[in-house]
Amino acid sequence: MLNRIRGPLGALALAAVAAMAPSGAMAADPIKVGLLEDISGDLALIGLPKLHGSELAVEEINKAGGVLGRPLELIHLDPQGDNARYQEFARRLLNRDKVDVLIGGITSASREAVRPIVDRTKTPYFYTNQYEGGVCDANMISVGAVPEQQFSTLIPWMVEKFGKKVYVIAADYNFGQISAEWNRKLMKDLGGEVVGEEFIPLGVSQFAQTIQNVQKAKPDWLLTINVGAAQDSFFEQAAAAKLNLPMGSSIKIMLGFEHKRFAPPALNNMHATANWFEELDTPEADAFKKRWRAKFPNETYINDMGYNAYVALWLYKNLAEQAKSLKLDDLRKVMATGQACVDAPEGKICVDPKSQHMSHRMRLVSVGPKHEITVDKDYGVIQPYWLGEIGCDLTKKNDKEQYTPTSLPKK
Amino acid sequence: MFAELFSTFYQFADVFAFLILSAAGLAIVFGMMGVINMAHGEFIMCGAYVTVGLVHAGVPLPLAQACATIAAGLIGVVVEVLIVRKLYKRPLDTLLATWGLSLIVTQGLLILLGSSIPGIGTPEGSFTVGPYTFSTYRLVLFACAIGVLAAIYVIFMRTRFGVMARATMQNAAMAQALGVKVGGVYAASFGLGAALAGLCGALYAPTMTLIPTMGATFVVESFVTVVVGGANVLLGTAPAGVLLATVRMLLNANYGQIIGQIGMLVAVILIIRVLPEGISGLLVRRGR
Known part of the structure; x- marks a missing residue:
């Protein structure tokens, strides 16, 4: 683009563009957030709230001064539930757009499709779903609940x-x-x-x-x-x-x-x-739902994945500002202290240093005959302890593996 | 013992109904007219959405289903006139055009109506046989599948329209020379196929999740049933349904859904390997 602008007119145009640039704290280069969420295809139903949660978080964070004084810029691609597209788009975001952080993926199949590609880079990857657990990978920070x-x-x-x-x-x-x-x-x-x-x-x-x-x-x-x-x-x-x-x-x-x-x-x-359901009615949850519904009045339901997607960006802000850096190694140093937390609508939750998974306030909910929701039990905050117990310790070594109850790390 | 026998029949009836209802419209459009209609699933979805929309608006379910069938049929006529008509001599292009239509419709609906609409619930009614309870509505589906097969037979074998339609499909130029309005016959046949697809969606709407891509769940079953049935849909569709339903039901019952699905598709491959013209091809050869 630039090399096509030649001569005095081009110089004038460049000056005009420079003059139009905004001033102040947000003038800095934006931080690029790559987002892979399905908003068409079979999973659109549950994927759309994830995009909305990310958009809401970006808007709020930018209003609050951005991350390290830089605004967030969301680059969203829609892989349509297709794992091959997940890989293609992940490469595009990482290699061409050079995003500072990658977020997203719905099914565990899509996450496992993307993870090896992220692992070849130094880019942090936030997976925002609850899932079957067990991923011990230094590039990945898991924001959802685990088994x-x-x-x-x-x-x-x-x-x-x-x-x-x-x-x-x-x-x-x-x-x-x-x-x-x-x-x-x-x-x-x-x-x-x-x-x-x-x-x-x-x-x-x-x-x-x-x-x-x-x-x-x-x-x-x-x-x-x-x-x-x-x-x-x-x-x-x-x-x-x-x-x-x-x-x-x-x-x-x-x-x-x-x-x-x-x-x-x-x-x-x-x-x-x-850890989240829309019927949760604490004051923090109510305030969150109000902000969400003001921006997206037609949302059928604010699901936990959408909520986690929202929390993930605030967690990223906290991590980056504690580390004073966007580099994965610096973010991991903060996580290793066990002090990487976020005040989420469910309460204060923190990253477990060994597994890079989140603690969560868990509640047991039940559906009644008229589809009304009741909370039957409040478990308080539960740590994601399993990976640490079986020998995953990302502060010491990066396994890049997914473990299951029958596939444990070799001693 | 009776409970087990009945349960086997019920499972057979359930798979059979699904195969026949999803294939009936395509049997006419693809089997008779030779149009590879990639938007078949979207006609089914259209039937389901119209049914659910009308029920939410207070229309009783059977009436809503009838309206949905007619709506899908009318849309079918419009699609035939606007798109398919120009492409009869270019079968691969119809494939592309209808596929494009299918993409436009699913994505357009996603934008217009959102990623899903609330369901309406299956009509009440269940009965008990031995240790099992069954939904009555599933037997209604089976009855409808038989009814659809009978209706197709009567329409194409016992009515004036049927004679003209068969004549047109066999030799359009000759039919036209004999005074048949070929264009009208094509439009009506395509509309009938679309209406039957709409009926399938209307009948399954109460039992399923309603999303714009829901038609895709029916497409594989509908195509394999028609292909196994062969070119003569009046002869082929019913035995194809019986055969595939038996294979799938037996495998489902004994080895689970994965093997059931794989097994049915393997059966399809074997059948079209041995009988390239499908079951109707075999029946016609025997008849000669």
Whole structure:
């Protein structure tokens, strides 16, 4: 562009552009925030609030003076739920746009597609979903909840309340498979029994056979970790067949807001543990929801992923300002102190130095017959302790691995 | 024992209904007219959205479903006149044009109506057989699938329109020479196909998540059913539905949904390898 401007007219134009540049603290070069979120395709439903959460955070942070006196500039690309596009766009953001920080990804498959690409750079990557846990990677900071926060709370509660026999309906990819593994481990520790496990290919929408398999196995409750709009049809079809079983999940209600999308009572008796759900009514949460709804009045539901996306940028601001730098190594030094925290709408939450995952205030929520939400238990703040316990310590070494209960680090 | 037998029948009926209802519209548009309609799923989605919109507006479900079927049919006629008509001699271009239409519709709807609309709930009604409870509505779907097959047969074999339509599909120039208004027949046939797709969406709307891309869940099943059925949809579609439903139901029941899906597609590959003209090709050969 510049080399095309020649002669006196060009010089004049350049001077004019220079004169128009804003002055003051925000005159500094913007910090580039690369964002990969699905806002079309099958996951648009849950991805759109993530974009909105990021936009809200950027607006608020820029109003509050930016990060280290520099404004944030959001560069959002829509990978449309396609993992190949995730990789292509991640490369583009990292190599061409040279973003200072990369945020995003919905499914665990998309995260694992992007992670090796980020690992070849010195760019911090924030993954903002709750997920199946276990990623020990110095480039990645995980902002969502993990199994020790979600399953170690929910599953004992379900067993105590409903009984020891569970049937698992899970999406057939890494998230569903590893979550089911967590369930197996926890049920074994509790003396429970997994009476059936079904892994469903993404995109399947018909569940008559599954419903019958469940009835045949006679479980006390269901663990529903089915993913995507098509698989969510299970709830409507199970309700129509009068399956009437209690259900537990790590992704229903707060993430997919099924209780807002399906006609009652399809989601009746669903239970989940969450660090955020829109029905949370603390003063901080109410103020946050008010700001969100002022900017996005038509949002169906402010889901936990959108909330986490919002928190991630404030966490980034705190990290960068404590480190007085945007460099990954400097940010990691701050995280290593255990003092990297953020005052989020759920309360004060901090980064665990060993795993770079967040502590969270966890609550158990239940859906009633009219799809009303009640909070049945408040667990307080729970640390993401599992990775540290099994030997991941990012302050000492960078494993770049994902561990599961049956795939632990080599001693 | 009876419970197990009934449950097997119910599962078969459920898969069969899904295959036949999703394929019926495409059987006419692709099977008879030879238009590779990549927007087939969007006609299904259209039926579902119109049904749900009308039910939210207070219209009773069966009436809403009827209106949705008609709406999809009318849109089908418009699409035929505006787009498909110009491309009958260029089948690959129809593929591209209808695919483009499909992208425009799903993305346009996402922008206009948002990423999902609230569901309406399946009509009440369930019954118990032995240890199992079943949704009555799923049997209604099965009945509708049989009804659709019967209706297609009657329309194309027993009506004047059917004779003209079959004549036009076989040899348009000859039909025109004999006084058939070929353009009108094409538009009506395409509209009928779109209406049947809309009916499928209308019938499944209460049981599913409503998102702009919901039609995609039906597309694979509809295409494989039509391909296995072969060119003569009046002969082929029903046996194709029975065959694929049996394969899928047995695998689903014994090995789970993953194997069920893989198995059905493997069966399709084998069938079109052995019978390139589909089941109807085999039946026609036998008949000669």
